[in-house]
Amino acid sequence: MWNSSSKTTTSNANNKENDLPIEAVYRAINAIKESKAAIKPTLLNPLSVPQDEIVKAEEQKGIIEFHCISNSLTKDVDKQTAIFLIALQSVFGQQLPEMPPTYITRLLYDPMHKTIVLAKKGQAIGGICFRMFPTQGFTEIVFCAISMPEQVKGYGSYLMNHLKDYIMQKGIQHLLAYADCNAIGYFKKQGFSNNIRLARPIYEGYIKEYDSATLMHCELHPGIVNTQITSTIRQQKEVLNELIAQRQKEVERVRTGLTCFKHGVAAIPIASIPGLKEIGWHPNFSATRVEERSNPAHLTGLFEAVLQAMRRQTTAWPFLSPVNPKDVPDYYVHIKYPMDLKTVGERLERGYYKTRRLFMADMARMFSNCRSFNAPNTDYYRCATTLERFYLNKMRQFGLLDK
Numbered sequence: 001m002w003n004s005s006s007k008t009t010t011s012n013a014n015n016k017e018n019d020l021p022i023e024a025v026y027r028a029i030n031a032i033k034e035s036k037a038a039i040k041p042t043l044l045n046p047l048s049v050p051q052d053e054i055v056k057a058e059e060q061k062g063i064i065e066f067h068c069i070s071n072s073l074t075k076d077v078d079k080q081t082a083i084f085l086i087a088l089q090s091v092f093g094q095q096l097p098e099m100p101p102t103y104i105t106r107l108l109y110d111p112m113h114k115t116i117v118l119a120k121k122g123q124a125i126g127g128i129c130f131r132m133f134p135t136q137g138f139t140e141i142v143f144c145a146i147s148m149p150e151q152v153k154g155y156g157s158y159l160m161n162h163l164k165d166y167i168m169q170k171g172i173q174h175l176l177a178y179a180d181c182n183a184i185g186y187f188k189k190q191g192f193s194n195n196i197r198l199a200r201p202i203y204e205g206y207i208k209e210y211d212s213a214t215l216m217h218c219e220l221h222p223g224i225v226n227t228q229i230t231s232t233i234r235q236q237k238e239v240l241n242e243l244i245a246q247r248q249k250e251v252e253r254v255r256t257g258l259t260c261f262k263h264g265v266a267a268i269p270i271a272s273i274p275g276l277k278e279i280g281w282h283p284n285f286s287a288t289r290v291e292e293r294s295n296p297a298h299l300t301g302l303f304e305a306v307l308q309a310m311r312r313q314t315t316a317w318p319f320l321s322p323v324n325p326k327d328v329p330d331y332y333v334h335i336k337y338p339m340d341l342k343t344v345g346e347r348l349e350r351g352y353y354k355t356r357r358l359f360m361a362d363m364a365r366m367f368s369n370c371r372s373f374n375a376p377n378t379d380y381y382r383c384a385t386t387l388e389r390f391y392l393n394k395m396r397q398f399g400l401l402d403k
Contacts, residue, residue: 051154087124095145141177
């Protein structure tokens, strides 16, 4: 961390001292590359491949293409653009039945509007019709749809990311869209919110208002390439998981015992104990709260209450017991450190959870494993999200998590 303020010099020095060596990061990256290279493509589970990677691969192979098109009243429109406009007129009409066909046609063919069209094998399967207001600094989305057979494949998110990158190249950082009740969920997943951070005079009078729809806003960051952000975050997550795994091996390494006490030494500095510094210990370090050290029985009782409450939830069924390798043969190939509520209960009975951190680490690993193995559109993934939210609320309720 860098800061020019003299008041933070001491803090920065501590951060630099505790920062992760760049060599460790490079080792993690290399380990990930070697691991991926060792896995044959034919052995990969298609369900474990992220949707955005599948869509990107299709784009690289030319299976899908993205084009920005618009109508013109002053010059001839090329044949392909005309075909795309006609096809999108049908797609928008079928997927947006509440919109009058004449209204869709008028805006789609209006030269002031542009459309990012998604074509698969040369056929238009979806698109986003929009209008830019450069003087106001925002873009309005008027239509957004993917044909029914091509939905839930990741095309919608990737299409929106192409639009974001396009308007960012034009110097625009704000998107506005009116969403009906069926589209609000989609727009939220794309980073939109009904908390409008644009002053009303900026867009009032420029966009058409709809009484039965919700105005949503998305502010773009100039340093983000939206078509790459999900893969970038996933790569960062892989590196962090590898670093954690490496640190875990270091923690579990058996070191030579202390022999000095046999020779009459009564006490030694804590810092001289082999392995302590390697696992992150430093002077004045305490991993537990005072109340955790003073009343472990009370802490165990709170953990038990949280665990029992989680087991009673309808979304807990994927986590009640370890994954059966007979049901999911490749699960333990991808998940190296499995965790489930039954295992948590057994550890609780053995007195393993001496601190909040240990308990929370196992819970976090359980939810993380589920999300890394299952696709976002699966029941398993949705159960993980819902149960984790319940778990965190329970932890706060019992005072085990800072509010």
